[in-house]
Amino acid sequence: MRIEVDLDLCQGHGMCEMEAPDIFESGRDSVKILDPQPDSSHSADVERAVRYCPTQALRIVEE
Structure with missing residues (x-):
């Protein structure tokens, strides 16, 4: 898993x-x-962070 952020x-x-x-x-x-x-030990936390981002600036890229 890779995390990306849209800084805009x-x-x-x-x-x-x-x-x-x-x-x-x-x-x-x-x-x-x-x-x-x-x-993978952080996957649940990262998924919650992406889900609760108020501007939907985060995304998970599966590799």
Whole structure:
């Protein structure tokens, strides 16, 4: 799995960091992906982060 963020959509709400703090770090206006290819132990947290992103700026790419 790979995580991608559309920085044009991201507004830095921080929902992703609340759901997966080991993977995301939110800033004032955007998010930083700390681990763009997390292992399967983080998949549930990442899926919740993508689902709850208010601007739908995140997506999971299956490889």
